[in-house]
Amino acid sequence: MDRLIIRFATCARAAGLMVSQAEVMDTLTHLALVDVTDPQAFHRVLRANFAKSRRDQPRFDHLFHLFFHEFREDAGLSKDLLAPEAARLARELAKEFPDDPAFKAALDFMAGDPLAFLEKLRALETDGDRPAMAMGGNLGQVARRLEMMLAAGKVKDGLLRRLGENPDNLPWQTRRELEEHFLSRLDAARRLISGEDRPLEAGAEARSAYEKRLGEIGERSFVSLTPKEVAEMREVIDQLVRKLKDLASLRYSRQKRGVLDVKKTLRKSGRYLGVPMELVRRNKPPKKGKIVTLCDVSGSVWSAARFMLNMLYSLQECFTRVRSYVFVAGLAEVTGIFEDNEISRAIDKVLAEAELEYGAPTDYGATFRQFSRNHMEVLNKKTTLIIIGDGRSNYLNPELRLLEEMREKCRRVIWLNPEAKGFWYSGDSEMRAFETRVNEVRPCQNLNQLTDFIQDLIL
Amino acid sequence: MEFENVEAVRQRLEEADYICSPEAATVVFLAEATGKPVLVEGPAGVGKTELAKAVAKCLGRELIRLQCYEGLDEAKALYEWEYAKQLLYTQMVKDKLSEIISGAGSLSEAVDRIANQEDAFFSERFIQPRPLLAALTSLKPVVLLIDEVDKSDPEFEAFLLEILSDFQVSIPELGTKKAVHIPFVVLTSNNYRDMSDALKRRCIHLYLDYPDRDLERRIVQLKLPGIGQRLGDQLVDSVRAIRDLDLKKKPCISETLDWARSLVVLQVEELSPAVVEETLSVLVKYRSDSGKVRENIKKVADKAGLTWTASS
Numbered sequence: 089m090d091r092l093i094i095r096f097a098t099c100a101r102a103a104g105l106m107v108s109q110a111e112v113m114d115t116l117t118h119l120a121l122v123d124v125t126d127p128q129a130f131h132r133v134l135r136a137n138f139a140k141s142r143r144d145q146p147r148f149d150h151l152f153h154l155f156f157h158e159f160r161e162d163a164g165l166s167k168d169l170l171a172p173e174a175a176r177l178a179r180e181l182a183k184e185f186p187d188d189p190a191f192k193a194a195l196d197f198m199a200g201d202p203l204a205f206l207e208k209l210r211a212l213e214t215d216g217d218r219p220a221m222a223m224g225g226n227l228g229q230v231a232r233r234l235e236m237m238l239a240a241g242k243v244k245d246g247l248l249r250r251l252g253e254n255p256d257n258l259p260w261q262t263r264r265e266l267e268e269h270f271l272s273r274l275d276a277a278r279r280l281i282s283g284e285d286r287p288l289e290a291g292a293e294a295r296s297a298y299e300k301r302l303g304e305i306g307e308r309s310f311v312s313l314t315p316k317e318v319a320e321m322r323e324v325i326d327q328l329v330r331k332l333k334d335l336a337s338l339r340y341s342r343q344k345r346g347v348l349d350v351k352k353t354l355r356k357s358g359r360y361l362g363v364p365m366e367l368v369r370r371n372k373p374p375k376k377g378k379i380v381t382l383c384d385v386s387g388s389v390w391s392a393a394r395f396m397l398n399m400l401y402s403l404q405e406c407f408t409r410v411r412s413y414v415f416v417a418g419l420a421e422v423t424g425i426f427e428d429n430e431i432s433r434a435i436d437k438v439l440a441e442a443e444l445e446y447g448a449p450t451d452y453g454a455t456f457r458q459f460s461r462n463h464m465e466v467l468n469k470k471t472t473l474i475i476i477g478d479g480r481s482n483y484l485n486p487e488l489r490l491l492e493e494m495r496e497k498c499r500r501v502i503w504l505n506p507e508a509k510g511f512w513y514s515g516d517s518e519m520r521a522f523e524t525r526v527n528e529v530r531p532c533q534n535l536n537q538l539t540d541f542i543q544d545l546i547l
Numbered sequence: 548m549e550f551e552n553v554e555a556v557r558q559r560l561e562e563a564d565y566i567c568s569p570e571a572a573t574v575v576f577l578a579e580a581t582g583k584p585v586l587v588e589g590p591a592g593v594g595k596t597e598l599a600k601a602v603a604k605c606l607g608r609e610l611i612r613l614q615c616y617e618g619l620d621e622a623k624a625l626y627e628w629e630y631a632k633q634l635l636y637t638q639m640v641k642d643k644l645s646e647i648i649s650g651a652g653s654l655s656e657a658v659d660r661i662a663n664q665e666d667a668f669f670s671e672r673f674i675q676p677r678p679l680l681a682a683l684t685s686l687k688p689v690v691l692l693i694d695e696v697d698k699s700d701p702e703f704e705a706f707l708l709e710i711l712s713d714f715q716v717s718i719p720e721l722g723t724k725k726a727v728h729i730p731f732v733v734l735t736s737n738n739y740r741d742m743s744d745a746l747k748r749r750c751i752h753l754y755l756d757y758p759d760r761d762l763e764r765r766i767v768q769l770k771l772p773g774i775g776q777r778l779g780d781q782l783v784d785s786v787r788a789i790r791d792l793d794l795k796k797k798p799c800i801s802e803t804l805d806w807a808r809s810l811v812v813l814q815v816e817e818l819s820p821a822v823v824e825e826t827l828s829v830l831v832k833y834r835s836d837s838g839k840v841r842e843n844i845k846k847v848a849d850k851a852g853l854t855w856t857a858s859s
Contacts, residue, residue, distance in 0.1 A: 108748050118577045118751075122553060129553065132573040140747040142588060142738065142754050334740065361638075365630045430795075430835045 089124070090116060096155050097138070102206040103151050105144055111137050127156075154276065181246045240277050247274075306536040310392040310506060321535065322432060325395065328539055329402040336406050336546050377499070377545075378470050381412045382419075382459070384477030385439060386450050392506035392532050393476045394435050399542050401431050406546040411466055414438060415455040417448035421463070450480060452518065453487035460490045467497040472545070476504040476532065479512070479519040486518045491525050501525075504532035504541065548580050549606055565594070565601030566766050574753040575602060584711050584732035586696075586747065589755035591737055592799025596694055598755070599733035603690035606731070611685070612692045613678035615699035621706060625716060626680045629673045636668070669720040679710060680724065688728040696746075697736040704746055711749045758800065760787060766800060771807050781818040782807055784851035786830070791850070792843055794836045806830045820848045 097112045115137040122129045131152060139148035247270055305317065305324060313321060352368035359365075379400060383393040393414075400410055411423045420442040426434045439446075467473065473494060495501045503526045505512060505519065512519040523529050532538055550556045556579075557572040567575075575598075578585045587595045603610035613624055637644070647664065651657040676684060682691040696704065710716055714726035734750065736742060758766065764783045767774060774782075782803070790797045798806075806829045815822055824841060831837045840847065847853075 106744055106747075108744075110748055114581070114583065114751070117581055121577060121580050122573065128569065129573060132570050133577065136570070136574050136577065136751045136753060140586070140744075140750070140752040141741065145754060360630055360634050363634070365634075 089119065093119070093134075096134075099155060099206055100138055100148070100151060103147065105138060105148060105151070106140075107138055130156075181243065181250065240274055244271070244274050306539075307534050309508075309533050310395060310535075313391065321395065322398065324535065325398055325402070328535075329399060332403060332543060332546060333406070335543075336403075376406065376408045377472050378468070379407050379410045379545075380466055380471055380473045380498070381410070382455070382473070382475045382477075383412065383414045384416070384450060385414045385442075385444070386416050386446075389477055389506050390439070392504070392538070394438075395535070396474075396476060396504065396532070396538060396542075397426070397435060397438075398431055399538065401426050401434070403542065403546060408470070413459070413463070414442050414444065415450075415458075416444050416446055417451040417454055418444060419455050419458040419463075420444050449482040449484075450477075451484045452477070452479070452481040452522075453485040453490075456487045456490040456494070460493060464494075464497065467494060469499055471498040473498045473501045474504060475501065475526070476506065478505060478507045479503075479517045479522050481516060481518045483516050486521060488521055488525055491522065495526060500527040502527060502541075503529045505529065506532050508533060550576050550579055552576065559605040560601050561769075563601040563605040564769060565597060565605075566762060566769060567594075567598065567601075568755075568758070568762065571598065571753060571755065574751050578751050579606075579731060582714075582729040584734060584750045585753055586734045586736065586742065586750035587753045587755055588736045588738055590757065590797065590799060592801045593755045593757060594800055595735040595755055596692065599690055599692040599735070602731060602733070603692075606688075606690065608731070609685070609687065609689045610692060611678050611682045611689050611730075612694060614694045615696050615703070617698060617700060619699050619703055621703075623677055624679050624703070624706075625677050626718060627675045627677065628669075629675050633668055633673050636673075671721065674718070674721075680716065682730045682732075683710070683714060683716060683724060683726040685730070686727055689730045691730040691732045693732065693734045695737060696734045697738065697740050697742065701743070704743060708745055708749065711746070757790060757797070760784070763787070763800065763803065767803065767807050770804050771811060774807055774811060775816060778810065778815065778817060779807070781851055781853060782810065785818060785823060785847060785853065788847040788850035789830065789840055792839055792847075794831065794839060795833045796831075796836065798830045802830050818851070818853050820844050820853055823847065823853070 093112060093115055097107045097115075100107045115134060118133045118137065119130070122133055124130050134152065135145065135148055139145045248267070305321060308317070347370050349368045349370040353364050353366070356366050356368060357364040381397065381400065383389070383397065385393065397412060400407075400412075404410055410426075411421070412426065413419050413421050413423075422434075422438050422442050425437050425441060428434075429437060491501070503522060507517075509531050511517070519529075530537065530541055532541060550559070553569070553572050553576045556576045557567065557569070560567050560572065560575070574585055577583070579602075587598060589595055599612075600610055602608075644661070647660050648657040651660060674680075678691070682689050693707070696707070711732065714729050715723050717723045734746075757763075760783060763786070764779060767779050767783060771779075786798055786803045786806070806826065809826055809829050810818075810822075813826070824844060827837050827840055831840055
């Protein structure tokens with residue numbers, strides 16, 4: 089039993105579960121306490137000790153199934169006459185491609201030792217961008233998956249050939265059984281590679297994929313995202329937001345250990361004959377800012393603005409109030425849409441419900457005029473005004489004076505430009521003029537830049 | 548060992564009004580037998596805290612509860628010196644103190660003499676035990692519930708490690724305190740953040756999910772024996788159908804029970820979509836969620852087998 093569990097633990101590690109020595113020992117003590125002949129009890133004990141988070145559970149279940157069900161025939165086989173035959177076959181096959189690790193792994197898998205195979209699979213999933221070894225080229229993952237598929241195929245060919253080659257020295261039942269046994273194994277291997285039942289990925293998705301996806305998608309320009317990637321992006325943003333919230337709350341708890349509050353300390357010291365036994369620190373929560381956003385919703389800018397709005401509204405509790413306006417050649421307030429709807433629905437609704445002339449050429453001047461006439465009161469010294477736009481005003485009056493006025497009214501004005509920096513000052517772009525009149529200009533082309541910006545904003 | 552086997556755990560928990568899955572029973576059994584802490588994870592309201600209470604009840608032990616929150620520190624979790632009491636005592640034994648230091652030749656001699664008496668002031672008499680210390684020093688075995696451990700700071704989690712693996716704590720003035728009895732420890736987590744591997748390694752893991760239909764039905768029956776067979780079925784089916792929708796916060800068992808209670812109070816005999824909509828506020832806690840349920844009421848009704856004609 090001990091050896092079985094240890095072997096299983098090794099496989100579990102190879103498949104990416106964190107199983108420590110202590111856990112293996114616990115499992116063994118625990119197994120002594122329950123009825124191990126009850127397969128379900130056995131499974132429960134192992135699961136309670138091996139899969140210590142929700143994410144790991146599907147992965148564990150799959151591995152458990154593989155190890156204890158699909159490989160169970162081992163026990164039957166080893167007592168059988170077949171075992172030496174099987175071992176001999178495996179040895180002979182091994183000679184065929186002595187230098188191919190993938191082949192070896194597939195062969196071991198077939199012979200009942202999935203360790204190397206699982207390790208390879210895992211490597212394939214975790215560092216998908218390492219250069220492919222055998223196939224060459226830069227297909228990475230696919231190539232290596234293919235490589236393992238081929239290895240499994242080679243094993244199969246070799247096996248069938250060997251079984252068919254010398255029909256005389258094996259009785260036909262034995263041969264049939266061996267064949268069935270090995271083929272079912274190889275099937276399991278192939279399912280693993282092709283991920284038909286997505287065994288290893290199901291659990292890993294949530295954690296490891298996040299970093300990877302952030303890496304992949306973080307540098308992609310917003311404009312070039314496909315609809316599927318937009319949906320994916322939303323998930324990544326959700327995770328980012330959760331992280332940022334943690335960060336922000338961490339800062340709150342740090343802040344509690346701030347400077348000494350002399351008044352309160354003295355008042356409390358009264359209880360101890362005037363000895364300041366308990367020090368009271370000033371609990372100064374960091375200032376929450378008010379946010380006002382002005383979003384250009386014409387074409388390309390909108391693709392960046394929607395993600396910014398998504399993040400801002402997900403982080404709403406970090407600000408006292410978020411108000412948003414969208415504009416093309418005129419202004420419309422969309423705060424209400426965000427307050428009444430769930431974020432992603434609200435974003436979809438913005439374009440449909442805001443009363444704007446979408447056909448009109450973008451006019452920053454008109455927008456500023458309208459804003460200063462109707463909404464100037466939303467700006468005060470606690471407000472951060474975020475303008476997101478490409479600054480292309482179609483040669484219309486940019487009304488720089490009004491922008492200056494707005495800047496005077498609020499804490500700071502940040503301009504986000506979703507265009508590549510190289511194009512900023514060309515054509516009808518007024519960026520050069522705007523740039524000098526706002527507090528900060530930031531490029532906002534992809535998720536990483538956006539994240540940096542939001543992080544600076546809340547911290 | 549308090550329990551003979553897994554089945555006994557299940558039965559005794561049931562006697563304590565807690566119906567659990569075989570997984571939970573197995574984990575409780577193992578934890579009790581080997582003195583290991585249990586880390587219970589799962590969505591809010593599936594009975595994580597309730598499990599600890601039920602274990603305490605069926606073992607006849609006291610439940611000591613430590614509610615974790617951000618900023619929880621040792622002083623609130625472990626122990627605190629009772630300064631006020633110390634000062635009060637100093638005042639009262641002032642005469643004795645002056646007796647001790649009378650005749651001291653120099654200031655340093657006086658201080659030395661006082662220092663010899665230090666033990667009198669830093670003794671267990673002046674310690675106010677907080678939940679963790681109370682659980683360790685209790686003369687009777689207890690159940691220690693560390694609730695929502697994911698809400699605590701990472702530093703606190705690290706501090707828990709010593710307690711969870713060795714069941715001892717160090718108090719600088721008094722030395723190391725070992726547990727009189729190893730308490731049955733239950734940690735609960737809502738997955739607000741991931742617990743460290745070191746903590747996980749010391750615990751047996753249990754994931755409580757929303758119960759399956761039969762289990763939920765039995766729980767409803769147990770907590771509300773008066774509920775009609777038909778209403779009970781409809782209720783559980785509707786909750787399960789609502790849970791299948793993509794909601795911000797899915798209704799949990801405690802909400803199912805609340806809902807069942809309100810339906811009993813309202814003397815509803817049979818659920819209809821209209822009744823579901825009227826009483827939705829007990830079950831769903833966000834406006835956007837209730838909107839979604841209303842939109843999908845037909846789907847819910849179909850799944851739960853509610854009839855449209857039934858009047859409330």
